[in-house]
Structures are given as C-alpha cells and as structure tokens.
Amino acid sequence: MSPGERQSPSFSQKVPFATASDRMEILHRYLDPSTSLAEILFGLIMTLTFTLGAGLIIEDEGRAGARELLIAVIGCNVAWGIIDAALYLVGQLFDRGRLQRLGVAIRRTHQRSDAVILVAEELNPLLGGLLSPRETEALYERIVDNVSRKTGKKNSITRDDWLGALVSFFLVVFTSLPAAIPFLLIDDARLALRVSNAVLVALLFFSGYWWARYTVSKPWVAGIAFLLVGTGLVAAAIALGG
Numbered sequence: 574m575s576p577g578e579r580q581s582p583s584f585s586q587k588v589p590f591a592t593a594s595d596r597m598e599i600l601h602r603y604l605d606p607s608t609s610l611a612e613i614l615f616g617l618i619m620t621l622t623f624t625l626g627a628g629l630i631i632e633d634e635g636r637a638g639a640r641e642l643l644i645a646v647i648g649c650n651v652a653w654g655i656i657d658a659a660l661y662l663v664g665q666l667f668d669r670g671r672l673q674r675l676g677v678a679i680r681r682t683h684q685r686s687d688a689v690i691l692v693a694e695e696l697n698p699l700l701g702g703l704l705s706p707r708e709t710e711a712l713y714e715r716i717v718d719n720v721s722r723k724t725g726k727k728n729s730i731t732r733d734d735w736l737g738a739l740v741s742f743f744l745v746v747f748t749s750l751p752a753a754i755p756f757l758l759i760d761d762a763r764l765a766l767r768v769s770n771a772v773l774v775a776l777l778f779f780s781g782y783w784w785a786r787y788t789v790s791k792p793w794v795a796g797i798a799f800l801l802v803g804t805g806l807v808a809a810a811i812a813l814g815g
Contacts, residue, residue: 603737616748654745658738688717777803
C-alpha cells in the first residue's frame with residue numbers, strides 16, 4: 574500500500590482514534606448509504622410518531638405514562654428492527670438469486686449475441702451512456718465470456734449478510750434511544766417529552782445534512798428538506814391513526 578493510500582479499518586482492527594468518517598466506513602461496509610439512511614429515518618419517524626402523539630398520556634399519567642411510552646417506543650423499534658433485519662436477509666438472497674438466474678440464462682443461450690442482449694438489458698440503465706457504443710459492447714462481451722466459463726454457486730446467507738442484518742437492526746433500535754434520555758434527566762414529564770421531540774427533530778436535520786455528502790446536494794438544504802419531509806410524514810401518520 575502506498576503512503577498516500579488509506580486502509581479502511583475492520584472490526585478486528587483496533588482504531589484508537591476513529592474519526593466520524595472512519596465509523597461511517599465501517600457502517601457502510603455492510604449497508605450502502607441509502608439503506609442505512611432509510612433505516613435511521615424509519616427509526617426516527619417511528620419514534621416521533623409515538624412521542625408527538627403521546628401528549629395526552631403524559632398529561633393524564635405523568636411519570637408513569639412517560640415510562641409506559643418509553644417501553645412502547647423501544648419495544649416497537651426492537652420489533653421493527655427484527656423485521657427489517659429479516660427483510661434485509663431476504664433482499665440479499667433475492668438480489669443474488671436474480672443475478673444467478675441471469676447467469677443461467679446467459680449460459681443457456683445458443684447465440685453469443687443473445688447473451689450480450691441479456692447483459693445489456695441488465696446494465697444499460699446503470700451505465701447510462703458513460704461508455705462509447707464500442708466500449709459498451711466490448712464490456713458486455715467480456716462479461717458474457719466470464720459468466721459462460723463459470724458455474725452457478727449455491728445461494729445461501731453469508732457472514733456479511735448476517736452482519737448487514739445486525740447493523741440494520743441496531744440502526745432502527747438505536748434511533749429510539751435519544752428519545753429516552755430527556756426522561757432520565759428531567760423530572761417534569763411534559764417538558765421531557767418536548768425536549769425528546771426536539772432532539773428527534775434535530776436528528777432528522779442532522780441525517781439529511783450528513784448524508785448529503787454522498788450526493789451533490791447542499792448539506793443545509795438537504796437537512797432542512799429531511800426535517801420538513803420527516804415531520805410531514807409524522808403528522809400524516811398521526812392524523813391517520815398510526
């Protein structure tokens with residue numbers, strides 16, 4: 574490795590002073606940025622839906638109501654974390670199975686041109702004209718040659734799949750924890766609820782601000798957009814009885 578290159582840390586390596594960027598690299602080793610963002614937003618919106626709609630419970634039952642609310646919020650996010658982890662595993666198996674089906678179709682074609690067409694149908698939307706027609710055709714032909722020489726592998730859940738599911742679970746669950754902190758520090762249950770709501774709304778903004786670095790969006794614009802859209806979704810969920 575050259576001096577200018579930087580090795581990504583693994584879970585087995587000790588990172589004594591890991592930066593925020595290093596931690597995100599570890600996170601996105603198993604979940605792509607869009608998936609991890611979706612998990613975080615889901616957890617935040619789910620928690621906000623509970624806490625914003627809990628004013629009457631806090632008003633009537635005070636600290637006891639706040640305790641019941643926290644148990645319900647964390648329990649709900651744990652349940653959905655398990656569901657999301659299971660759906661992640663299913664999604665991984667499905668994606669690999671779909672590609673394996675494409676590989677089988679390529680190997681079964683009698684005409685090389687037909688196999689190239691199958692690859693083109695899969696990759697044309699992804700490449701989006703980045704290559705010239707000659708370069709694109711040469712790439713597809715190489716893919717056909719490589720796939721034709723290989724045999725299909727068994728589609729089973731891998732170690733990385735399990736780790737990705739675990740990360741997905743914890744992202745959904747951990748987003749509910751900031752909502753609990755004000756109730757542990759503030760005796761006034763109603764004030765604690767408002768502080769909890771403010772923390773979650775701020776996290777919506779921060780999520781948009783941080784994830785804008787993966788796009789061409791301006792961080793402040795993305796943060797405000799996430800805040801507005803997130804609170805709008807929460808308002809719709811409360812209005813519909815969610």
